[in-house]
Amino acid sequence: MFVYALRRIGIAVVLLWILVTITFVLYLKVPQDPAGFLVDLQHASPQQIAHAHHVLGTDRPAIVQYGKYLDRVVHGDFGVSWATITFFGGQATGAAVGPMVWQAALVTASLLFGGLILLLLIAIPLGVLAATRPRSFTDRLSLALGVAAISTHPLVVGLLLQLFVGNRWKLLPASGYCTVSSPSAQQVQAAKTSFSPPPCGGVGQWAWHLVLPWVTFALFFVALYLRIVRARMLEVLDEPYVRTARAKGASEFRVVRGHALRNAIAPVVTMLAMDAGMAIGIAMYVETVFALPGLGRTLIRAEEGLQGYDLPVILAVTLVSGAAIILFNLVADLVVMALDPTLTRSSRRRLLRLAGRTA
C-alpha cells in the first residue's frame, strides 16, 4: 500500500516534469518577442530590447533558462508574470505568479468540487431509480434527458441558464464570483472611495454566485454517470449476495443502499478520476461563460495579450492543473481501495508480505 502510493507519486513527479518540459519546448518556438511586454518593439533601440531580454531572462541559452526555471519551481517560486513587469524607480518589479495562480486555482477548485457534488447528487439517485425500474418511463426519460444534456455544448447550456434564470427571471446572479472569506473593512472602504460596486464575499454569497456554474458543469457529465450507475446497479442487483439479502428479508431500501449501491459505486470513482482532465477543460468553458477568475480564464488571458504570451503564468497553470489531475487520480485509487472489501484485504496481505521480506 505504502510502496504503491510511493510509486504513484514517483510517476506523478515524472509526469509533471514531462508536462513542463513539453510546454517549455513549445514556447521556445513561438515567433513572438516577449520583450514586447517591456518596450515598444517598433520604436525601441536595440539596447533597450536587449535590456528587456535581460530583465526577462530570455537572453540566455534555452537550456539555461529551462534549468533555472526547474530549479525555481522545485523551490516553490513560479517567477514573475511578464505582463505585469514595470520599471519602478529603475527597478523591474511585477506580480508574483505563485499567489496569482493559487487564487485562480481556488476558484476552479470551488467550481469543480461543487459541480462534482451536484453531479453525484443527480446521477446516483437517478441511476439507482432507473436501474430498479428498467425499461420504465422513468428509465427512458432520464437516459434521454442525459443524452440531450451531454449533446448540448456547455457554452450553450451556460448561455441559456444565464439568459433565462439570470437575466429574464432574475432568480440567481448571471455571472461573477464572490470569495468565500468576507471582504475586509479596508476593501469595503476602498470600493466606496473609488465609486465601484461593494465587494461581495462570505459563504452564502459564494455559493449563491456559483449555483449556475455548478449546474452547467454537472449537466454535461450527468449522462455518463447516470449510465454507468444504472449499468452497474443492474449487474449488481443480479448478484447472489443481493438475492441472499432479499431472502433474509431485508427491506428493498436496505438492499439497494446497503448491499448493491456500495458495490456499484467503485467504477464511478474510477471514472471520475479518468474524467479529471476533461473536467478541467469543461471548467474552462464554464469560467468563460460566467466570468469566473479561475485557472482557465487566467490561461486564456495569459495568451490573449497583445504583446505576446505570458510564459511564467502559462507554465504555472499547466503545472497546477496537471498536479491536480494526478492528485485526484491518487485519491480516487485510495477511495476505490477503501470501498472494495476484497481489494483491501489482498493489499493488506501484500503489505504484510512486504513487511516480512524487509524485516
Place this chain on the structure above:
Amino acid sequence: MIGVAEAYEAPPARGPWALAWRRLKRDRVALGCGIFLLVLVFAVGPGAPLYERMVGHGPNDPFPYAVSVGLRPAGPFTVTWNTSRLADASPYAFKHKDPPQGTGKTFLLLGADSSLGRDEFLRILYGGRVSLEVAVGAAIVALLIGITLGSLAGYVGGFVDAVISRVTDLVMAFPLLLFLVVIGSVFTYGITQWTFGGVLNQGVFQLIVIIGAFTWFYPARIARTQVQSLRHREFVEAAEMVGARDSRIMRTHLLPHLLPPLLAYGTLLVATNIMIEVGVTFLGAGIKLPTASWGSLLAQTWGSILNPNPYNPATTQPWLTLCPSVAIFLTVFALNIFGEGLREATDPRVVR
C-alpha cells in the same frame, strides 16, 4: 428421432455483421439518427458546393444590403441585392439607397451572419464540413494509435505492456483542452498551415493531430483487454500451431474481434471531438477566421443576446446564436444515440 431432426430446417447461419445489422434495424431511434447523419454528411460534403452553385455566391462573400443601416443582420429567408458594394454608406440614412440598375438579387436561407452580411446557411454547411473533418480525422487518428498500441500491449505482454500502460496513464492525465488552448493560440505557422494542397482547411490538420494524439488512451484500453482475453483462445492457438506469423494472427484473427466495439466507440469519439473543436475555436485557439467552423460561428455572436450592444440594442439577432447551437446539438445528439445503438448492436452480450 432422425425424422424429427430432418424435418427441422436449420436457419441460415449469419455473420456477425449481418447479426449486428439485424439488431440495429430493430432500434428505430438509432437507425433514424444514422439516417440523419448520412444526410448531414451529404449536406456538408457534396451538398455545400451544390447549394453554393444554386444560389450563386460563396460562404465568404459579403452582402452589405443584408445588413440594416443600424447594423442588424437580416433574418432567415432574405432576398437581397447581389452586390458587395453599398450605393451610399451614410450612417444617418434610415434605409440603404438601392444599388445601380442591373444589379441582380440573391437569396439567404438563414439570413446574414454578422454585420458583414455573409450567407449564414452556407457558412453553417461549410463550417460543419470543417468541424466534421476535425472530429472524424481525430477519431481515426485516435483509433489507429489506440488499436496499434493496445493490441500490441495485450498480445506481447510483459515489458511492452508495462511501458504502454504507463504511457497510457500519462496521456490520460494530460489536461487536453488546456493544452490545446496553449498550443493553438500561439502557433500560426508550420503545421497550422498544412492543407495538403487545399484538401483541408487551415488549422484542421493541427487540430486532428493534437486531439487524436491525446484521446487514443480509451481505444487502447479496450483493444488491450479484448486482445488479452482472446490471446489464449483455441482459434488463436490453432493458428499458432499451423505456423501463422504474429502479424497474421493479429490481422486476420484478432482484428475482426476488435473492430465492432471500437467502431462504436469511434462514433462516440466523433461526438466528443465536435464539442472539443467548438470549444477550442470558441476560445480563439482553433480554426482561424475567415474559415467558418461551428465553433467560430457560435463565437461570433455568442453573448449578444445576453448583453445587447449598448449603443444599438436593435442589432441583436438571436438567430445567429440559435442556428449553430442547434446544428451542433442535433449532430452530437445523433452521433451519441447512433454510437450507443451501434455498441448495443455489435455487442453479443446485450439482451434487448
